[in-house]
Amino acid sequence: MNIDHHQSFQRMIDESLAGAISAEKEQSLREHLSTCAPCQEYLSASNRVIAGLSGFSFEVNPSLNARVLATLRLQAEGGHRVPGGDTGTMRQHHMPFKNWAAFAAALSMSFVGSRLMYQMAERLAAPTHFVSAQVQAGVLVFWLLPSLCAALCLLAAPGGNRGIA
Amino acid sequence: MESETQRIALGLRQRDVAVLEALVEQYQYRLVRYLVSLLGRRDGVDDFVQETWLRVLERGGSYDGQSRFEPWLFRVARNIALDAMRKRPMFSLDSNEVDGVHSSPASIEPSPYTIAARTQDAERLAHSLQTLEPVYREALVLRFQEDLSLQEISVIVGAPVSTVASRIYRGLATLRPHFEGETA
Numbered sequence: 625m626n627i628d629h630h631q632s633f634q635r636m637i638d639e640s641l642a643g644a645i646s647a648e649k650e651q652s653l654r655e656h657l658s659t660c661a662p663c664q665e666y667l668s669a670s671n672r673v674i675a676g677l678s679g680f681s682f683e684v685n686p687s688l689n690a691r692v693l694a695t696l697r698l699q700a701e702g703g704h705r706v707p708g709g710d711t712g713t714m715r716q717h718h719m720p721f722k723n724w725a726a727f728a729a730a731l732s733m734s735f736v737g738s739r740l741m742y743q744m745a746e747r748l749a750a751p752t753h754f755v756s757a758q759v760q761a762g763v764l765v766f767w768l769l770p771s772l773c774a775a776l777c778l779l780a781a782p783g784g785n786r787g788i789a
Numbered sequence: 790m791e792s793e794t795q796r797i798a799l800g801l802r803q804r805d806v807a808v809l810e811a812l813v814e815q816y817q818y819r820l821v822r823y824l825v826s827l828l829g830r831r832d833g834v835d836d837f838v839q840e841t842w843l844r845v846l847e848r849g850g851s852y853d854g855q856s857r858f859e860p861w862l863f864r865v866a867r868n869i870a871l872d873a874m875r876k877r878p879m880f881s882l883d884s885n886e887v888d889g890v891h892s893s894p895a896s897i898e899p900s901p902y903t904i905a906a907r908t909q910d911a912e913r914l915a916h917s918l919q920t921l922e923p924v925y926r927e928a929l930v931l932r933f934q935e936d937l938s939l940q941e942i943s944v945i946v947g948a949p950v951s952t953v954a955s956r957i958y959r960g961l962a963t964l965r966p967h968f969e970g971e972t973a
Binding site for chain 1: 964
């Protein structure tokens with residue numbers, strides 16, 4: 625028997641171990657193995673590898689289960705991460721209430737304040753020698769836009785228990 | 790009668806803590822073992838395990854119960870580990886980077902395989918497993934330790950079945966010389 629012939633059956637052994645062989649090829653392989661010592665040795669060495677892979681036993685940190693379960697319970701009940709218990713890659717979907725409150729306050733301030741400043745524009749225009757439109761543009765640039773930006777920053781800013789991912 | 794996988798899927802949709810606790814008890818060891826094999830190291834694995842279970846809680850609704858739970862769990866764990874490694878690129882598991890990337894970070898500590906070897910055959914494989922390219926090690930572990938099918942592994946690693954099979958063949962070819970020329 626030539627080398628190519630053995631290689632073709634040894635390839636079938638690999639396929640059989642991987643679970644990628646047809647029933648027909650499997651039958652052919654069995655028949656070949658019953659008479660071929662080199663291929664039997666190839667199968668034996670492969671089986672030793674597989675047995676070796678099963679010979680590892682990793683220790684699980686005894687406190688890991690308790691830590692995971694405590695975190696899961698807390699997360700399931702309150703929707704919050706355990707402080708100090710995250711890995712820096714955790715994801716938090718719930719926006720803390722204080723962030724929403726700060727955002728709403730900043731947004732209200734920006735509109736209410738802008739409205740008041742707009743109404744005062746004419747009064748401010750006279751003593752400062754600016755026309756009313758210039759004062760209104762100033763209000764827009766120096767009050768409304770910064771306060772809107774501040775509100776959006778508050779919305780995007782991480783809360784005390786928000787992750788970065 | 791509802792199957793086990795459907796029961797799990799329902800529990801995850803309802804964020805049922807009792808179901809999660811049972812899953813943690815049942816799959817924790819296998820999850821640790823898979824992540825050690827994926828990363829080639831022991832440190833940091835516990836954090837990935839915790840993150841995986843939190844992700845299961847948050848996104849458990851996407852498990853449909855039509856297939857086994859463990860491939861879905863391993864895929865979640867793999868995505869988390871890969872995301873973390875992309876942020877801290879010590880080495881990569883991407884299939885298109887296999888040839889150009891070191892398999893493991895240099896370390897003076899004994900490898901997790903050396904520590905975990907419980908049989909003579911395992912001891913002989915420990916060093917080679919540690920230096921084996923992660924994608925081959927992962928394929929071998931999923932097939933022969935976790936007893937998953939090629940299709941299930943294909944879903945986990947996001948590669949075609951033929952690619953997974955090739956990785957298994959190459960992994961076996963790398964480790965087989967340890968036992969060649971001997972009678973079993």
